[in-house]
Amino acid sequence: MLTKDENDLLTLVEGDAPMGRMLRENFxxxxxxxxxxxxxxxxxRVRLLGEDFVAFRATDGRVGFLDEACPHRGTSLALARNEDCALRCIFHGWKIDVSGQVVEIPTEAGEAAVERAAQVKVNHYPAREAGGLIWxxxxxxxxxxxxxxxxxxxxxxxVSAAVTKVPYNxxxxxEATVxxxxxxxxxxxxxxxxxxxxGASMENTAPTYxxxxxPYGYRAAALRRLGDGTTHVRINEFVMPFHSSxxxxxxxxSSYQISVPVDNExxxxxxxxxNTAGPVNTGNLAPAGADLNNWVPLPGTRENNWGQDREAMTRGSFSGFDTFGILTEDTVVQASIGPIADRTRxxxxxxxxxxxxxxRLLIKAARDFMAGERPLGATGEVPYPHIRGATGVLTPGQKWQDELRMEAA
Ligand code: FES
Ligand SMILES: [Fe+2]
Incomplete structure (x- = not known):
């Protein structure tokens, strides 16, 4: 349970909210x-931390990431032409390259246009492409x-990368991923x-942790002791500030689930x-052929209980969402909690x-940032390539810390 102030500190990311500032200045x-x-x-168009941006790939393949509003009079650059290694605003034709430089003001003549262009500041942001994502x-x-x-x-x-925009904080x-x-x-x-x-989750529904x-967060082992004397262990890695394996x-x-704030809600x-050894086994997490850019959309709204199939439940489905996939079950329960969970109750x-x-880690990170300190995970000591979740079965006497050191793999 958190106080209202703690819940606000933890969840809110827009404007001057400390958490949003901590995220943008460190990760x-x-x-x-x-x-x-x-x-x-x-x-x-891309929205992050309550602000609107535009991403584009120039003629030469480089990626530009700019504020959405044209620096001239605010027209959306999502409407711009993308040509000659730059965006050209459709309103008056100002041209802006991937480094945020205004390179042409065609509505002004001669030297004045060149001088004016050199003076204009466009907010642009370093962007990188890795693992099928733009960062x-x-x-x-x-x-x-x-x-x-x-x-x-x-x-x-x-690599198989997919994303879904979900209507909650x-x-x-x-929290669903850990x-x-x-x-x-x-x-x-x-x-x-x-x-x-x-088998283990059915046999023992009350894991101990x-x-x-x-240095990046924590490694959690969910331990399920089983009737045959063995212990099933499932290790989740939480990597600051929002990565979970x-x-x-x-x-x-292996997989990562990454929850990036678009805005508060x-x-x-x-x-x-x-897969380090070959193509990814895409399994049944989402319907076959699903749009990778809208991968597991909610199958309904609160008004229709998100499409829950009560008849399927009478036939043996536990959740009533078994026709959609595991991740839809996750997103539906989160959506049902509401846009921002009331953690005071x-x-x-x-x-x-x-x-x-x-x-606790996230709240501490926001407080450390406010105190002028680097938050956990932002200090440059994180062995990112080697962090991934793991599962295994331990015989009596074996310790998960010894047997499942994925980080060293
Ligand atoms: S508003 Fe973009 S060029 Fe005028
Ligand atoms: Fe889940």
């Missing part, structure tokens, strides 16, 4: 999938270390597809899978230790 953020940005193609640095300070997570280090043919989105105990209930219809984890503090099948494939939920229990830990 690179995934802004969008890279694939929709085509050279000389349509610029794409942006929105801070005023020099960019910090780039979070080159494992999927940034394999060929793109071995980013912290709720993160909460292992819900699997045995919310995702019960899918457990048959998850042989080891599924153990933690290791890390859950334990998956434990082989060469909207989140870009990225889901990235990668919760009754937390032992299964919520990861949720509590995540909140």
């Amino acid at each position: 690179w953020m995934p802004a969008m999938l890279a694939a929709p940005l085509e050279a000389d193609g349509a610029p794409i 942006v640095w929105l801070g005023k300070s020099a960019p910090g270390p780039f979070p080159d997570l494992g999927f940034c280090h394999v060929p793109l043919s071995q 980013w912290v709720g989105s993160i 909460d292992s105990a819900h699997i045995g209930f919310l995702h019960r219809d899918w457990l048959k597809n998850l042989p080891t984890l599924g 153990e933690f290791e503090d890390r 859950p334990g998956g099948s434990g082989d060469t494939q 909207t989140t870009n939920f990225f889901f990235v899978r990668w 919760e009754q937390l229990s032992a299964s919520d230790m990861c949720v509590v830990r995540t909140r």
Whole structure:
């Protein structure tokens, strides 16, 4: 349970909110999938931390990331022409390149136009392309270390990146990704597809948690003791400020769920899978052929209970969402909590230790930033490429800390 002030500090990111400022001054953020940005193609509007930007790929393949408003009189540059290595505003034809330089003011003649162009400041932001995503640095300070997570280090043919815009605050989105105990209930219809984890989650629905503090966040082990004397362990890595790698099948494939704040009540939920040994097994997380840019859209609204199928429930479905996929189950329950969870009214229990830990880390990061200190994860000591979730089965006497050191792999 949090106080109202703590919940505001934790969740709000727009304007001068400390959390939003902490995020923009310390962390690179995934802004969008890279694939929709085509050279000389349509610029794409991107909203982050309550502000509007435009991304485009120039003729030479470089990516530009600018404030959405044209510096002249504010026309949306999402409407601009994208040609000759620059955006040309359709209102008066001002031309702006990927570095934010105004390179042409065609409505003014001669030397004056050149001088005027040189004076105009356009807010532009360092952008990078990695792992199938466009990442942006929105801070005023020099960019910090780039979070080159494992999927940034394999060929793109071995990466599957998708995103969905969801109508709730980013912290709720993160909380769903670090909460292992819900699997045995919310995702019960899918457990048959998850042989080891599924069996363990059904047999023991009350995992105990153990933690290791890390220089980037924490590693949490959800331990499920089983009837045969073994212990199933599922390790989730939480990487500041919004990356979560859950334990998956434990082989060469891993995933990250990344919850990036669009504004106070909207989140870009990225889901990235990668396989170090070959193509990604795309599984059944979303319907086959789903649009990667709108990957697991909510199947309804509050008014129709998001399309829950009560008849399916009488036939054996646990959640009533089994026709959609595991991630739809996650997004529906989060949406049902509301745009920003009221954390002053919760009754937390032992299964919520990861949720509590995540909140504490984020609140501390905002407070550290306000005190002029670098928050956890922004100090340049993070072994990003090697951090990924894991699962395994321990025999009596084995310790997960010894057996499942994915970071060293
Ligand atoms: S508003 Fe963009 S050129 Fe005038
Ligand atoms: Fe889930």
